[in-house]
Amino acid sequence: MLEQTCAVTSELLGGASVRSSNIDAVVVTADLRVLENISAVKAASGEINRVPKRVFLINQSTRLAVVQAYALGATHVLTNPVSQVQLLKKLADSDASAIVQCEPTSRGQEAASAGAASIASMFSAAMTGSPIDVAGAKSAGSKIADCIAEDGLSSWLETVRRHHEGTYQHCLLVTGVAVDFGLSLGMAKADVERLHSAAMFHDIGKARIPLAVLDKPGRLDDRERALIETHPAAGYEILKGTAGISPEILDAVRHHHEYLDGSGYPDGLGAESIADIVRILTISDIFAALIEARTYKPTMPREKAYEILLDMKTKLERPLVAAFREVALKR
Ligand SMILES: [Fe+2]
Numbered sequence: 457m458l459e460q461t462c463a464v465t466s467e468l469l470g471g472a473s474v475r476s477s478n479i480d481a482v483v484v485t486a487d488l489r490v491l492e493n494i495s496a497v498k499a500a501s502g503e504i505n506r507v508p509k510r511v512f513l514i515n516q517s518t519r520l521a522v523v524q525a526y527a528l529g530a531t532h533v534l535t536n537p538v539s540q541v542q543l544l545k546k547l548a549d550s551d552a553s554a555i556v557q558c559e560p561t562s563r564g565q566e567a568a569s570a571g572a573a574s575i576a577s578m579f580s581a582a583m584t585g586s587p588i589d590v591a592g593a594k595s596a597g598s599k600i601a602d603c604i605a606e607d608g609l610s611s612w613l614e615t616v617r618r619h620h621e622g623t624y625q626h627c628l629l630v631t632g633v634a635v636d637f638g639l640s641l642g643m644a645k646a647d648v649e650r651l652h653s654a655a656m657f658h659d660i661g662k663a664r665i666p667l668a669v670l671d672k673p674g675r676l677d678d679r680e681r682a683l684i685e686t687h688p689a690a691g692y693e694i695l696k697g698t699a700g701i702s703p704e705i706l707d708a709v710r711h712h713h714e715y716l717d718g719s720g721y722p723d724g725l726g727a728e729s730i731a732d733i734v735r736i737l738t739i740s741d742i743f744a745a746l747i748e749a750r751t752y753k754p755t756m757p758r759e760k761a762y763e764i765l766l767d768m769k770t771k772l773e774r775p776l777v778a779a780f781r782e783v784a785l786k787r
């Protein structure tokens with residue numbers, strides 16, 4: 457990205473076209489309060505989304521505007537006024553998070569973009585109280601599953617960490633890790649589908665958490681931690697009664713932070729009440745959170761993340777953590 461020579465071009469959205477196949481980044485600037493602009497970005501999205509890095513400059517820093525930009529296909533969002541330095545830093549960021557030595561595939565990039573847009577759209581729906589596109593999320597989850605089955609987990613981790621950030625990166629990583637875990641366990645197709653749907657929706661309750669807390673670098677204080685811990689029950693409330701959301705998905709959304717020894721939240725469930733799909737999702741969630749690419753600290757190696765899972769002992773199911781070794785370290 458940003459090689460020694462870089463061509464820069466700017467066009468009005470109405471006439472935007474991506475003429476070259478080897479463009480690394482596009483910067484889209486539009487006032488997303490204006491419906492016409494949203495339509496123009498949507499109309500050009502086929503072209504824009506072929507470019508791996510899509511930085512949107514928006515005029516309002518409201519949570520909804522940010523989520524809207526992601527739903528339109530942004531991989532990164534900045535709020536105006538933006539200095540040249542900030543913009544160049546954002547454009548150059550990706551190299552810092554390129555960790556795994558394997559080529560991301562365009563199939564992976566497409567699945568990641570579709571997944572991020574679907575997660576952003578469910579967050580936007582959760583914030584505005586509009587209907588959630590359950591079928592869209594399931595279909596985005598299926599694309600991710602196909603991609604993992606074809607190209608493997610490492611390629612997926614690479615693509616997602618390079619091109620996506622924050623909550624969207626997290627949800628995409630969890631979905632990929634959970635699918636790969638399911639495949640490695642030899643789960644039936646229908647069970648893998650349940651798993652990727654649960655993973656796509658698992659953190660939807662975070663739509664109710666202020667961004668200042670959600671994206672805070674470093675340690676959270678007690679009040680902030682308590683706020684974060686409301687997200688599984690909030691997610692359950694958001695999805696309850698939604699057509700297409702099965703009881704298993706609802707259970708996974710509400711209980712993915714429960715531990716077998718009863719020390720989790722929100723309900724302090726014990727082992728007998730935690731379903732297999734939830735146990736699998738919890739392990740995938742913790743691992744994915746540990747290996748996320750963040751701007752403020754280096755990415756944790758997969759080996760170290762797996763050691764942390766092993767250290768959690770009675771909280772997680774031992775045989776499952778043992779089976780996860782293959783996914784964590786080799787796939
Ligand atoms: Fe969560």
Ligand SMILES: [Fe+2]
Nearest residue numbers: 630658659741
């Ligand atoms: Fe999570």
